[in-house]
Amino acid sequence: MPGPLPFDLDTLKKIAQTYPTPFYIYDEQAIRANVRRFLKSFDWLPFKQYFAVKATPNPYIVKLLAEEGLGADCSTLAELVLAEKVGLKGHDIMFSSNNTPAEDYIKARELGAFINLDDISQLDYLEDVAGLPECISFRYNPGSGFIEGNAIIGKPEEAKWGLTREQMFQAYALAQQKGIRRFGLHTMVVSNETDVHNIIKTALVMFELASELHRKLSIRLEYINLGGGVGIPYHPDEHPVDLEVWGRSVRKLYEEIIIPAGINNGSQPVALATECGRLITGPYGYLVCLVLHKKAIYKNYVGLDASMADLMRPGMYGAYHHITVPGKETAPHDCCYDVTGGLCENNDKFAIDRMLPHIDCGDYVVIHDAGAHGRAMGFNYNGKLRTKELLLKPDGSIQMIRRAETLDDLFATLDFENL
Numbered sequence: 001m002p003g004p005l006p007f008d009l010d011t012l013k014k015i016a017q018t019y020p021t022p023f024y025i026y027d028e029q030a031i032r033a034n035v036r037r038f039l040k041s042f043d044w045l046p047f048k049q050y051f052a053v054k055a056t057p058n059p060y061i062v063k064l065l066a067e068e069g070l071g072a073d074c075s076t077l078a079e080l081v082l083a084e085k086v087g088l089k090g091h092d093i094m095f096s097s098n099n100t101p102a103e104d105y106i107k108a109r110e111l112g113a114f115i116n117l118d119d120i121s122q123l124d125y126l127e128d129v130a131g132l133p134e135c136i137s138f139r140y141n142p143g144s145g146f147i148e149g150n151a152i153i154g155k156p157e158e159a160k161w162g163l164t165r166e167q168m169f170q171a172y173a174l175a176q177q178k179g180i181r182r183f184g185l186h187t188m189v190v191s192n193e194t195d196v197h198n199i200i201k202t203a204l205v206m207f208e209l210a211s212e213l214h215r216k217l218s219i220r221l222e223y224i225n226l227g228g229g230v231g232i233p234y235h236p237d238e239h240p241v242d243l244e245v246w247g248r249s250v251r252k253l254y255e256e257i258i259i260p261a262g263i264n265n266g267s268q269p270v271a272l273a274t275e276c277g278r279l280i281t282g283p284y285g286y287l288v289c290l291v292l293h294k295k296a297i298y299k300n301y302v303g304l305d306a307s308m309a310d311l312m313r314p315g316m317y318g319a320y321h322h323i324t325v326p327g328k329e330t331a332p333h334d335c336c337y338d339v340t341g342g343l344c345e346n347n348d349k350f351a352i353d354r355m356l357p358h359i360d361c362g363d364y365v366v367i368h369d370a371g372a373h374g375r376a377m378g379f380n381y382n383g384k385l386r387t388k389e390l391l392l393k394p395d396g397s398i399q400m401i402r403r404a405e406t407l408d409d410l411f412a413t414l415d416f417e418n419l
């Protein structure tokens with residue numbers, strides 16, 4: 001169930017006087033509280049959560065997460081540069097990329113990041129273009145029979161990422177031949193998964209693989225990265241993942257599998273890592289819009305000042321995002337609307353056949369759970385300008401952490417002078 005809004009209609013009106021809609025707004029206090037809860041459930045061993053920068057690539061967000069002890073999970077040069085600007089470096093950065101260009105590896109090496117390879121071929125490539133680091137990990141793709149998969153990441157055996165089980169052993173052996181002695185292990189097989197059993201299963205599969213790597217190749221892993229993909233309850237019928245159950249269950253598996261396997265090297269236990277994005281910021285970001293127009297044809301439409309260019313999840317995945325009309329929370333939800341943007345694209349809809357209170361032009365509409373993979377997936381189709389981002393501080397004040405795009409930004413790559 002999406003939580004209540006951290007602002008009421010009067011506050012919203014005041015914010016919008018200074019910062020006209022549409023805008024994204026993130027709730028700093030709620031983000032920090034959630035991170036602390038999360039870290040607490042893994043406080044029984046060396047643990048690092050690397051925030052998947054792609055989810056909310058804003059330096060102010062990454063910085064406040066770094067203040068809470070999180071690192072950055074980067075997949076591209078731009079994300080590495082953003083992490084660097086925030087002051088992160090070394091093993092506070094996890095570089096989990098795929099189909100990687102040389103300059104990305106060069107930057108990851110320069111920053112001293114953990115490098116996590118998506119294919120066996122990448123070992124030679126990395127060595128050629130940037131040299132080998134002291135510590136390396138490979139991304140495991142467990143293939144069929146793991147879990148059903150879902151609309152976002154698909155079935156593991158259909159997904160482009162990672163190495164097969166057989167290749168994992170070849171890859172670590174090859175890395176050993178090349179003189180590498182320090183290793184991690186990585187996977188990322190679920191996406192927006194809210195069933196804690198599937199999330200725990202990831203740990204089981206990885207711990208068993210870690211034991212086998214140790215048995216066959218005498219590899220003592222320094223860390224096991226369980227990836228991201230932990231889901232959030234977008235729909236009122238869904239429930240959040242119980243972080244305590246997750247932590248406790250992983251601990252049990254760790255004690256049953258990792259410790260007896262003898263991988264723990266005395267005072268140096270195998271660390272765990274995650275690279276969650278959605279779980280960290282998703283529920284605490286909102287897209288705030290104004291109703292520009294209404295129309296009634298074969299269906300009833302409410303037209304917002306934002307579009308799919310600001311939040312593409314509903315249009316791209318058919319994803320549900322809860323909608324609140326501030327000031328009308330308790331009014332009867334007896335009107336059925338399609339809530340749309342203004343793109344020349346019929347999947348530019350934030351909601352289809354949604355029961356909402358009666359909506360008037362000039363009402364605010366708040367789209368929930370837009371704090372991850374929201375603004376970040378924005379685009380400029382139809383020349384739509386991407387929105388600003390605001391941070392709601394714990395003292396109630398507002399900080400603009402990204403301005404809105406302007407037409408000059410949009411046209412910056414064009415040359416009108418020499419037409």
Ligand SMILES: *Cc1c(COP(=O)(O)O)cnc(C)c1O
Nearest residue numbers: 052096228229230275276277278
């Ligand atoms: C996208 C991604 C993540 C984060 O996914 P969430 O669903 O936001 O938790 C983590 N690791 C990798 C490699 C990714 O591609």
